[in-house]
Amino acid sequence: MIFKTKPADVFKERHNGPDKEQMQDMLGTIGVNSLDQLIDETVPAAIRLKKPLNLPAALTEKDFLNKFSQIAKQNKVYKSYIGLGYNDTIVPPVILRNIMENPGWYTAYTPYQAEIAQGRLEALINYQTMVMDLTGMEIANASLLDEGTAAAEAMGMFFAQRKGARKNATRFFVSDLVLPQTIDVLASRATPIGIELVIGDHQEADLNDESLFGALLQYPAANGAVYDYTDFISRAHGQDILVAVAADILSLTLLTPPGEMGADAVVGTTQRFGVPMGFGGPHAGYFATKDAFKRVIPGRIIGLSVDAEGNRAYRMALQTREQHIRREKATSNICTAQVLLAVMSGMYAVYHGPRRLKYIGLNVHALTQQLDKGLKALGFEQQNQHYFDTLNIVLGSADMQEAIRKEAEATGINFLYNGDTKIGISLNQNTDLQDIKAVLAVFAKVAGKSADVLTIDTLPEETDITWADSLIRKSEYLQQEVFNKHHSEHEMLRYMKHLENKDISLVHSMIPLGSCTMKLNATSEMIPVTWPEIGQLHPFAPSDQTKGYEQIFSDLEAWLCEITRFDAVSLQPNSGAQGEYAGLMVIRAYHESRGDHHRNIALIPSSAHGTNPASAVMAGMKVVIVKCDEKGNIDVADLRAKAEQYKNELSCLMVTYPSTHGVYEESIIEVCQVIHDNGGRVYMDGANMNAQVGLTSPAHIGADVCHLNLHKTFCIPHGGGGPGMGPIGVVKDLAPFLPGHAVRKINGEKAIHAVSAAPWGSASILPISYAYIAMMGGEGLTEATKVAILNANYIKARLEQHYPVLYVGKNGRCAHEMILDCREFKKVGIEVEDIAKRLMDYGFHAPTVSFPVAGTLMVEPTESEPKEELDRFCNVMISIREEIREIESGKADQKNNVLKNAPHTAKVVMVENWERPYSREKAVFPMAFLRDNKVWPTVSRIDSAYGDRNLVCSCAPIEAYSENGNEMVAIG
Numbered sequence: 005m006i007f008k009t010k011p012a013d014v015f016k017e018r019h020n021g022p023d024k025e026q027m028q029d030m031l032g033t034i035g036v037n038s039l040d041q042l043i044d045e046t047v048p049a050a051i052r053l054k055k056p057l058n059l060p061a062a063l064t065e066k067d068f069l070n071k072f073s074q075i076a077k078q079n080k081v082y083k084s085y086i087g088l089g090y091n092d093t094i095v096p097p098v099i100l101r102n103i104m105e106n107p108g109w110y111t112a113y114t115p116y117q118a119e120i121a122q123g124r125l126e127a128l129i130n131y132q133t134m135v136m137d138l139t140g141m142e143i144a145n146a147s148l149l150d151e152g153t154a155a156a157e158a159m160g161m162f163f164a165q166r167k168g169a170r171k172n173a174t175r176f177f178v179s180d181l182v183l184p185q186t187i188d189v190l191a192s193r194a195t196p197i198g199i200e201l202v203i204g205d206h207q208e209a210d211l212n213d214e215s216l217f218g219a220l221l222q223y224p225a226a227n228g229a230v231y232d233y234t235d236f237i238s239r240a241h242g243q244d245i246l247v248a249v250a251a252d253i254l255s256l257t258l259l260t261p262p263g264e265m266g267a268d269a270v271v272g273t274t275q276r277f278g279v280p281m282g283f284g285g286p287h288a289g290y291f292a293t294k295d296a297f298k299r300v301i302p303g304r305i306i307g308l309s310v311d312a313e314g315n316r317a318y319r320m321a322l323q324t325r326e327q328h329i330r331r332e333k334a335t336s337n338i339c340t341a342q343v344l345l346a347v348m349s350g351m352y353a354v355y356h357g358p359r360r361l362k363y364i365g366l367n368v369h370a371l372t373q374q375l376d377k378g379l380k381a382l383g384f385e386q387q388n389q390h391y392f393d394t395l396n397i398v399l400g401s402a403d404m405q406e407a408i409r410k411e412a413e414a415t416g417i418n419f420l421y422n423g424d425t426k427i428g429i430s431l432n433q434n435t436d437l438q439d440i441k442a443v444l445a446v447f448a449k450v451a452g453k454s455a456d457v458l459t460i461d462t463l464p465e466e467t468d469i470t471w472a473d474s475l476i477r478k479s480e481y482l483q484q485e486v487f488n489k490h491h492s493e494h495e496m497l498r499y500m501k502h503l504e505n506k507d508i509s510l511v512h513s514m515i516p517l518g519s520c521t522m523k524l525n526a527t528s529e530m531i532p533v534t535w536p537e538i539g540q541l542h543p544f545a546p547s548d549q550t551k552g553y554e555q556i557f558s559d560l561e562a563w564l565c566e567i568t569r570f571d572a573v574s575l576q577p578n579s580g581a582q583g584e585y586a587g588l589m590v591i592r593a594y595h596e597s598r599g600d601h602h603r604n605i606a607l608i609p610s611s612a613h614g615t616n617p618a619s620a621v622m623a624g625m626k627v628v629i630v631k632c633d634e635k636g637n638i639d640v641a642d643l644r645a646k647a648e649q650y651k652n653e654l655s656c657l658m659v660t661y662p663s664t665h666g667v668y669e670e671s672i673i674e675v676c677q678v679i680h681d682n683g684g685r686v687y688m689d690g691a692n693m694n695a696q697v698g699l700t701s702p703a704h705i706g707a708d709v710c711h712l713n714l715h716k717t718f719c720i721p722h723g724g725g726g727p728g729m730g731p732i733g734v735v736k737d738l739a740p741f742l743p744g745h746a747v748r749k750i751n752g753e754k755a756i757h758a759v760s761a762a763p764w765g766s767a768s769i770l771p772i773s774y775a776y777i778a779m780m781g782g783e784g785l786t787e788a789t790k791v792a793i794l795n796a797n798y799i800k801a802r803l804e805q806h807y808p809v810l811y812v813g814k815n816g817r818c819a820h821e822m823i824l825d826c827r828e829f830k831k832v833g834i835e836v837e838d839i840a841k842r843l844m845d846y847g848f849h850a851p852t853v854s855f856p857v858a859g860t861l862m863v864e865p866t867e868s869e870p871k872e873e874l875d876r877f878c879n880v881m882i883s884i885r886e887e888i889r890e891i892e893s894g895k896a897d898q899k900n901n902v903l904k905n906a907p908h909t910a911k912v913v914m915v916e917n918w919e920r921p922y923s924r925e926k927a928v929f930p931m932a933f934l935r936d937n938k939v940w941p942t943v944s945r946i947d948s949a950y951g952d953r954n955l956v957c958s959c960a961p962i963e964a965y966s967e968n969g970n971e972m973v974a975i976g
């Protein structure tokens with residue numbers, strides 16, 4: 005007998021949800037004969053690519069992992085004592101496996117739907133509390149992208165809040181001992197908004213200079229020296245100058261926190277709290293400040309509130325500040341941050357508690373003292389009189405430095421080589437006495453001396469901290485219960501699982517979020533992230549140790565160029581919004597290079613995502629809004645009129661494609677042409693790239709720059725609100741302006757300043773996107789785009805009799821997402837929010853609510869959902885529609901119904917006397933499948949306004965709750 009053979013395991017068949025048969029079914033429902041017919045009816049012929057993607061042949065999962073491990077092995081994992089804000093750390097294995105490597109945590113979405121996000125919200129409030137306590141500040145946010153951008157946000161916040169005598173001041177003092185990459189990011193962010201940096205010695209700064217409005221200091225300083233900034237800060241305050249301090253989080257276990265010195269903001273990174281260096285990221289940047297600034301803090305803040313039953317419940321506080329509401333009035337464009345990494349660092353503090361954290365700090369400091377002693381015994385000069393973990397060694401000559409570098413690298417050790425004759429050594433949690441001896445052996449060998457200068461085998465039992473008494477931390481920290489409870493591994497494991505179980509993530513059901521593309525994050529894509537060759541590299545390690553990364557970057561850049569048809573890619577921006585900012589700064593630099601300094605108008609359609617206008621303002625541009633017509637398309641006449649009106653000042657257009665309304669606008673080529681004809685460039689927001697890959701491309705359509713949200717289109721998981729990556733692609737004449745970096749030279753003369761702290765942003769998650777492209781191949785990627793369009797149109801076909809679909813293309817098709825109009829239901833008192841909350845009772849996360857149109861839901865299924873899941877979602881949406889019809893027909897009450905009271909917790913339905921006008925069964929098991937597969941929301945509808953009026957953003961003291969832990973008493 006002859007049997008036909010075929011490969012048994014092709015990745016694209018795992019990534020794409022529906023199989024051939026299901027697809028045929030779905031096409032029937034939509035009313036087309038073939039997938040190609042659907043695509044032809046959906047994507048305008050004028051923008052279709054003529055050639056298929058030219059990418060390497062798709063690999064199986066097994067072959068990919070084999071091949072990739074060979075690439076990763078070209079990275080050499082040395083002991084890195086380079087410091088500069090990146091330090092080796094020990095990720096507690098219980099956190100590594102149960103959070104970092106756990107899809108229950110990493111596939112969650114940003115916690116907009118708070119009732120099914122209580123777990124990560126609690127984890128984030130722990131993180132905020134940790135940051136507040138350690139820095140000595142009154143309020144902290146739930147993470148920023150990195151230390152450099154956190155410092156820039158502080159500068160921006162101070163600038164917006166200038167006061168008193170310095171109301172109109174425009175200069176910002178930066179200590180020359182601030183980390184070099186932070187200064188680079190500050191330089192990028194200062195100029196466009198009219199700030200001038202003054203870089204100098206903080207001991208000689210002239211604070212009487214009336215042009216200064218703020219200052220930034222580093223603690224301990226970049227060279228490791230510890231200074232008391234109390235006097236500087238009080239003198240600054242006397243002049244109405246606001247002061248930010250960038251502080252090392254571990255040092256604050258021993259050092260007086262900047263908050264106690266009077267700092268107005270404290271920023272930094274929590275990387276060394278249990279997050280691998282990852283060749284630069286991702287890790288959580290932190291931002292803490294005074295209560296007085298609580299309404300102007302960048303990023304997201306998690307706060308406490310109450311639910312409908314008066315139970316304590318968390319949610320994102322002060323949502324009105326989000327840029328999607330403030331738009332061009334926003335002073336920050338932060339959207340995706342670093343939630344997963346903030347969760348990890350917060351858990352690191354939960355696991356270790358204040359006592360062990362202090363021991364970690366003390367051990368690092370004690371080892372540094374021993375090293376200092378040993379180096380002195382060998383005759384070396386160390387310049388830091390007071391230090392925490394960093395020594396600053398001055399050598400006699402550059403030759404000596406070179407000899408030490410050679411010897412160190414031969415033994416697998418990296419130091420910081422500063423100037424010609426200095427060496428910096430920063431120790432970390434992973435350093436032990438053996439490591440110190442190995443370091444001393446390097447110096448001894450070069451000095452021609454015996455290495456036997458440290459005769460001890462264990463650290464002394466006591467450590468004498470010799471810095472000034474005023475700098476020795478006396479205040480307590482992390483006294484809240486959560487940091488003093490979960491110290492055995494079992495307790496820790498159960499605490500994390502307890503939180504995880506409160507949340508809905510992709511492990512439960514599809515998350516149909518329009519614009520955010522919650523597709524499969526395949527396990528094979530995730531596996532390399534925690535390999536030591538990927539995770540344990542210092543971003544400033546010498547390039548001969550990072551050949552693996554070099555190949556990853558160059559392959560990925562080439563592939564992204566092929567996909568976008570651009571000429572060059574920068575992998576530096578570490579979120580979509582950062583990509584926007586970077587791209588606009590590139591356009592700005594381009595215009596300036598041609599003497600067009602006055603080109604500063606950004607045209608932005610009214611339907612744009614809020615980050616677009618916010619980024620434009622940060623890049624120093626003036627936003628002019630372009631109208632959309634009643635079909636949701638850009639009003640081309642209005643665009644043309646405005647482009648011509650501003651033709652001498654036009655910098656660029658920012659446009660999302662397909663539009664945020666889920667339509668491939670036919671006019672896009674003309675739109676780009678109009679902008680080019682008037683001297684502007686076209687910035688494309690690539691959030692909807694999942695509807696382009698393989699079918700069309702930004703460059704093909706006419707864009708000059710575009711960011712790619714790798715955490716949307718290219719499979720990096722959302723992490724509950726980060727990490728992400730937002731690389732930008734550009735056409736040839738813009739390539740020279742792509743971001744550079746102060747420490748690692750990555751671009752030429754014309755490069756703009758760094759937009760992220762690390763040269764390649766969050767480098768260690770790039771393997772995820774690499775894996776996706778390598779395993780899908782050009783054909784698989786193109787098929788994914790087609791299936792994404794198929795899935796969306798299938799949902800549309802199934803739901804449009806129940807919910808009107810706003811905006812479709814000329815053949816009545818939607819792109820990869822669609823907007824369901826829910827505004828009709830207001831007549832019977834049902835808001836779109838009620839539908840979002842009712843979906844929780846059915847075990848689903850809501851689609852995007854009220855973006856880009858208020859009162860609507862935007863649904864994006866992605867290609868990864870199989871037909872069964874799409875059907876389950878559609879059936880649920882139809883069931884909810886029936887529940888609304890019951891209200892419409894008068895069968896159900898307008899105020900007291902399953903939607904208004906959603907979500908229903910177990911506690912709510914288990915009451916003795918059920919008094920609602922519907923059954924308990926209808927409340928929690930409205931469909932049969934739920935009896936077998938129920939996700940129980942742990943709180944009922946949360947009162948956000950209450951929480952905003954009574955802002956509490958840290959682990960509340962236990963006394964804040966009454967006996968039964970239920971009733972919330974007045975706090976704050």
Ligand SMILES: *Cc1c(COP(=O)(O)O)cnc(C)c1O
Pocket residue numbers: 338339340519520579580581582613615616660664689691692713728730
């Ligand atoms: C997600 C998104 C952004 C912002 O990207 P982040 O990675 O969250 O910063 C910008 N524009 C659109 C249309 C988006 O959907």
